[in-house]
Amino acid sequence: MAPTLPVMTIATRTSPLAMAQARMVQAGLARAHGPLDADAAFPILGLVTTGDQITDRALLEAGGKGLFTRELDRAQLDGEAAFAVHSMKDVPTHLPDGLELACVLEREDPSxxxxxxxxxxxxxxxxxxxxxxxxxxxxxxxxxxxxxxxxxxxxxxxxxxxxxxxxxxxxxxxxxxxxxxxxxxxxxxxGQGLDFAHFLPAPAQGAVGITIRKGDEAARRALEPLNHQETALAIAAERGVLEALDGSCRTPLAAHGTLTGGTLDLTAEVLQPDGKQRWRLQSAQSGITTLIEARQFGLELGRSLRADGGAALEAVLSGTGS
The missing domain is CATH 3.40.190.10 (Periplasmic binding protein-like II)
Structure with missing residues (x-):
């Protein structure tokens, strides 16, 4: 192993999909910094999260999407792991103090x-x-x-x-x-993915993100070759929508962005839980090159959607709508 690269443990959930995604990250790191023994250089720490243990009720009754990240966050903050690999649709819009999103892999089909x-x-x-x-x-x-x-x-x-x-x-x-x-x-x-006209994906669906401890520059540098900037910009905008609408597992909310030819196209929607009403808004903006700009674009679209929906949409967001 290169002397400048210490052993860096990867924390992940133990579900088959989470382990597959952790192996993707492990292999990518080994390729980028190799030749290396991937298991020795980037050992995987599998953790069962609170969300994994809840199978008899909806997550909104148990505390929301943070249930899938809590144990991984703690492993990082306690120094047990340098990285944590997440399905980005499960990651809250605000990370715990001391952690940051440092890398986003190229997104798979989000449908x-x-x-x-x-x-x-x-x-x-x-x-x-x-x-x-x-x-x-x-x-x-x-x-x-x-x-x-x-x-x-x-x-x-x-x-x-x-x-x-x-x-x-x-x-x-x-x-x-x-x-x-x-x-x-x-x-x-x-199989054919469902049409976005009816099934717009969850914000950041199909994207894998990796968090690190703030200030861990060795971990940040190690991840740089894996980061896919177009995906990172798109999901920053989608998570901006989520943030503007105070979205959680209690809100039927969707958002999807694509970056093509320098233009970020973003669509967002909120529905009543019974599906009887839907609010949807689309916008496009060119010249977005930073995560801050992408997040701001998402925030603005989310706020516009909120304003357009009025009292009926506010009732859904507050959990009092049908």
Whole structure:
């Protein structure tokens, strides 16, 4: 190992997808600074988070998305790990004091896939009154907005667990992120992603981020070759929307940005949990080159959406809307 690069431990959740993403980061670091023994240079510390242990109720009842990051944050702050690898859609908009987001990998396809026991499906393939399982309030609201005839029930767990529940019935279908299926090498990932017209992704869906302790310059330098600036700018804007709308697991909220030819195109939406009303806004801005500018663009779009929605949208954001 190069003398300037100490052993740096990578903290991650122990779910199959989280471990696959940690291995991606480990391999990328080894390639960038190698040749190295990846396991020796960047050992992986697997942790079971509070969110992983909750399988019988929705996250909004238990405390929100920070439940998937708390134990990883503590491992970093206690000096047990230099890096923590996160699915960025699970990361709160404000990190704990002492930590910062230092790297974002190139984003995978952020779309959702609808799965039935027979495989990938379209929304119109669902029979009338179908029972659909999901733990995502966003997916619930979007599904009901497009198909008010269906019924929603809570379904949590990893990919294998959810697919087994489909096979066992009576749940007819569920939603999964295409990015996760691809990273797991699942054949279902070859299915068609759902149209963004009905299923705009969660902010930062499909993106993997790596946090470090503030002031750890060796860790920051080690991650520089892995950072994908276009993805980082896009998700900074999406998380700006989330911040402006005080979004959490209690809010059916979606946002997606793309950077093309120097122009950042951003769409955001909020829905009533029952899907009966949806507020959506789109904007584009050129010349955004920094994370601060991207976040500000997202904040402005989120505030505009909030203003356009008026009292009805405020009721949803406060948790008093239907």
């Amino acid at each position: 959702d896939i609808l799965l039935m026991a027979s495989g990938p499906a379209r929304l119109e393939d669902l029979p009338h009154g179908a029972l659909v399982g999901t733990a995502s309030l966003r997916r619930q609201a979007q599904a009901l907005h497009a198909r008010p005839d269906i019924e929603i029930t809570l379904l949590r767990g990893n990919v294998g667990t959810r697919l087994q529940r489909l096979a066992d019935g009576p749940i007819v279908a569920t939603f999964l992120a295409k990015a996760g299926l691809k990273r797991l090498g699942r054949p279902e990932a070859n």
